[in-house]
Amino acid sequence: MIKETPVQRDFIPEDVQLARYYKALAHPARIAIMKLLAHRDTCICNDIVQELPLAQSTVSQHLKELKSAGLIQGSITPPSVKYCINQENWQTAKKLIEKFLQ
Amino acid sequence: MIKETPVQRDFIPEDVQLARYYKALAHPARIAIMKLLAHRDTCICNDIVQELPLAQSTVSQHLKELKSAGLIQGSITPPSVKYCINQENWQTAKKLIEKFLQ
DNA sequence: AATAATCATCGTACATTTGCGATGATTGTC
């Protein structure tokens, strides 16, 4: 999800982008997913479902949000889907976050 | 805000806490506020309202969220209220975030 | 072609977030 409310235009684009990244990570499930992917390098969706205390459809929803924020990507290798961190965007996000933390 | 849904118990406490911090920062207005406070060291609420494209009541709400996440604190010096970053908690938050970014 | 496995999407229910105007509450000033 992570849509723009009408007001977001009135903020600095960098702040909007940073908030978008923060929002993508603002749920324990999505943090857990990012940690999983970081450890395993690549990961089948079903494995993620097994690790989380949530229904498959809910996990799929969280994956979708991480994907729409650009933090992860999925490649289809039927019948499963491999997910991995989108390294390019993740580096960008990390830089933005780190800059903010200074 | 930032309440716990019933499911949050099933996650690692550290992930829950980290998500809480991320959520607190998951809005451009709150990021802008944190930046303001970081620059000015201390800041009167009304100054913040002037800087943001939002109504006073809305800003007050964002301040409340940052406060309930522990990231800022306010001290009353009538008729105004001085806000500042809660350095202790902010350091804790930064460490958690940085650890996650590794 | 039927079946099983994997995953996305739909539909629904409920809670939370975001935004504003209006109203209170508090205190200093006149």
Added chain:
DNA sequence: GACAATCATCGCAAATGTACGATGATTATT
């Protein structure tokens, strides 16, 4: 004490987020 200034809170509306079961879609296996 009336008034202005500052800020929180209330009440409301609309949008988002979270969760689940059910259903589709895709493909490998039998």
